[in-house]
Amino acid sequence: MKDMNSINSNISEIVKLARKFNCFYLSGLHQGTCKPFLVGGHQVGLIRPDVLKYLQRFPEIFCVTGKYVELNPAFRDYQERTSRIAEVLQTLRKEGEICALKGWRDECFEVSTPFYHESLLEMDRSAICLFGIRNYGVSINGYLFHPTKGLCIWLQQRSFTKQTWPGKWDCFVSGGLAVGYGILETAIKEVAEEASVVGDLAKKLVPAGCVSFYFESERGLFPNTEYVYDLELPLEFKPENADGEVETFELLTAEECVQRALTPQFKTTSAPVLLDFLIRRGYINPENEPNYRHVIELLHVPLQTIYKWPQTEMATNGDGEQLQC
Amino acid sequence: MKDMNSINSNISEIVKLARKFNCFYLSGLHQGTCKPFLVGGHQVGLIRPDVLKYLQRFPEIFCVTGKYVELNPAFRDYQERTSRIAEVLQTLRKEGEICALKGWRDECFEVSTPFYHESLLEMDRSAICLFGIRNYGVSINGYLFHPTKGLCIWLQQRSFTKQTWPGKWDCFVSGGLAVGYGILETAIKEVAEEASVVGDLAKKLVPAGCVSFYFESERGLFPNTEYVYDLELPLEFKPENADGEVETFELLTAEECVQRALTPQFKTTSAPVLLDFLIRRGYINPENEPNYRHVIELLHVPLQTIYKWPQTEMATNGDGEQLQC
The missing domain is CATH 3.30.750.160 (Transcription Regulator spoIIAA)
Incomplete structure (x- = not known):
């Protein structure tokens, strides 16, 4: 539980970040x-x-x-x-x-x-x-417990030639769910292509849930769900990119990860996976994040029920006031 | 990743359970x-x-x-x-x-x-x-990696003299957040009182997020949020109750836990914490639960935005149709 209180100074920044990757959920959607x-x-x-x-x-x-x-x-x-x-x-x-x-x-x-x-x-x-169509991907948290630094996380810098978010910092590995590929299959494919994780090491992928958020940029609407996998890596492992889509990898402490995620150099739509990991591992917690519940809610917005036109069930309080859904 | 596919047979039962502890969210709320x-x-x-x-x-x-x-x-x-x-x-x-x-x-x-x-x-x-007021509690998953059985989880049977859910099976330890107590403080108090976890062992509590759901029973409305902590216990540790609120404890495999949670003998409103744990540890995963995303959404329903009368922002699509919130 090292570093647990050291991220206190960034608390309001974490909520701002969660609001940023949900800018459409919190604002555009209602306009x-x-x-x-x-x-x-x-x-x-x-x-x-x-x-x-x-x-x-x-x-x-x-x-x-x-x-x-x-x-x-x-x-x-x-x-x-x-x-x-x-x-x-x-x-x-x-x-x-x-x-x-x-x-x-x-x-x-x-x-x-x-x-x-x-x-x-x-x-x-x-x-x-x-078209604002729901977008599914797979993201992998590559981490290890360093003997002196505690929990450390591998991040990748995206290639400067990528079509989206070139040169930005990103999770260890991630990829979209293309037609014809399964979820675990995509995770295995992506860790091999992006970081040369193969064989027994790839067998250590542990599914750990998913995050959902609704982002908007000039390019369009992003109602995204990422299937999350955790992968504990050996201390001596050095990821090597095999598909030309990664500029470099860097091993950061949990605290450095929070700092990196808060910079404009981090891919906004990858921050939910990183925040979810830091919450599940106790680095962001109820004692150091006063809006803990709110942040967690913004990692799991109800995309499953967001598209329901025409409405079959009306959610009213009996006087025509719509309560919620 | 042992047992990963063996829970296949209960897949539809897991969704049914998630719908049961959200019966008000999914139905009553809209009536x-x-x-x-x-x-x-x-x-x-x-x-x-x-x-x-x-x-x-x-x-x-x-x-x-x-x-x-x-x-x-x-x-x-x-x-x-x-x-x-x-x-x-x-x-x-x-x-x-x-x-x-x-x-x-x-x-x-x-x-x-x-x-x-x-x-x-x-x-x-x-x-x-x-009054349907939001209810906050703390729940602790007590677990260990057994040398032959893999991931095992301690469950408690509630005392037959408890005012609510007497005799039902429940998470390892849980308790409500009373006025004047902090969240971690409540977790530490409850593991000591309910299971005699004290000292260095209690220091191993790791915050791991929260679950939110909206249940209804004859007794009333339960928009509940549970702060979740994980606690890895030594193989030789045997929990002993100190406050008379526990009938007995039992160590179950992950698979046995799923089975127990699906029986009417399990406290419905404690199932979300157990399902969240089994998802975070990979035992319920996208490969064995076709409604994985839907189950995860039902562990994080948007209670934060459920009470908003009078509505300050109307969520419409421009023609008076309400889209969502």
Whole structure:
């Protein structure tokens, strides 16, 4: 429980950071400027006005009403929905006006229904944020107990050539959940590619929960859920990047990690995984963080129930006042 | 990662359990039969019709309108609010009609404002559920790595003379956060009283986050948050109860714990702490629990934002449709 009180000085900064990676959850979501995006009768996303103006040019693909945007319900199956949206995205990509599409990945993410996870279509990873579609990834905390420094955590600096957050500091390893890959499978693939963790060492990956938050940037909307794995590494282990996506790795103490996460050099959307780890390991705790409960709530915002247009259950207190959901 | 797939058979049961301890969050909350309870202009609770009929007999204490129940705003300070409510509760207690008040504790819980935790009043622990006031406690997972059985967890059976959940199986140690006690302080007090964990062993308590859920029973409403601590115990340690509140302790494997939590013999409102522990330790994971994300969401429901009448921010999509909060 070393360092437990030494992070006292950053307490208000931790709440500010949790609010920053939930800027859309706490603010944009309530401003009413985005329209629900419906596919097959289910809300799967939200569309901002800046994106809507492009989609309105394709009325045979997107039905835009005063209340929502719907993918043409005549497209009945996964393949047809996928290909019709892909055509629009390729057209827009060629025009070169949408920032997010400049980072085209040739890697597809799945879009599924909110509750029973029925697959509806797939879409290039770069376009997910234009539709506010839920985004799933895997993040790995690589850590060790140093004989003199206590809990230490490996962080990576992202390559300066990455399409998103180039050169920023990030968790040890992370990666998006692409179509066709399982969750543990993605974790194993990513630790091998990004940090050369293979064989028996990769078998030590321990699943440890997930974090959910709703971030917004100029690029788009990010209702993100990260599946979290912890990996205790030997003291002598030195991560080596194998896929060119990492600039460098650095081993930091828990306290240095908090400091790093609070700088603008840290990838905002990776901070939840790091904060969750520091909470689960007791470094951020009720004694040194007065808004402990609030921070933990902001690591688990209810994305599962955020998209529910049209509302089937109304949550009222009997006088038409909506209480919550 | 032993036992990781052996709990496959209980997957749907885990979701059912998570829905059970959130029965009010998932259902009652939306039915609109409860009225917001306001103190000093802040919503601090919800009142069911069965409780309202008693409170309406005290119009000088509780102002009941069509939309809400307000503690008389003429009561200006902590002491006055506390004593005026205590008088009502003592009257009702003597009449002996309200089940919850039969378990009078002579131990007060604090009622505070939702965000900045300004103290408003205190109230006997037994009455908190009548007003749907947020309830804070501390829970300790006592565990060890057994040389042959892997991860094992100590559970307690509650005394048959306890006012609530007598004879039920429960976490290793837990206790409510009473007025005047800190969070870690309560954890240390409870492990000593309930299991004779003292000295250096108690220093090994590691804070590990919190769980929040909203349960309802005949007795009342339970918007509960438990601060969670993990405590690794030596193989030779045998917990001994010192306060008469525990019937017995039993050391179970992770798999046996899941099975026990799923029986009606387990205290429903202690299951979240156990599930959270089993998730953080990788025993319930994305590979063996298809509704992993949903279960984790139900361990962290947004109690922080649940009480917000009168609503200051309306969450609409621009056409009066409420999206979420």
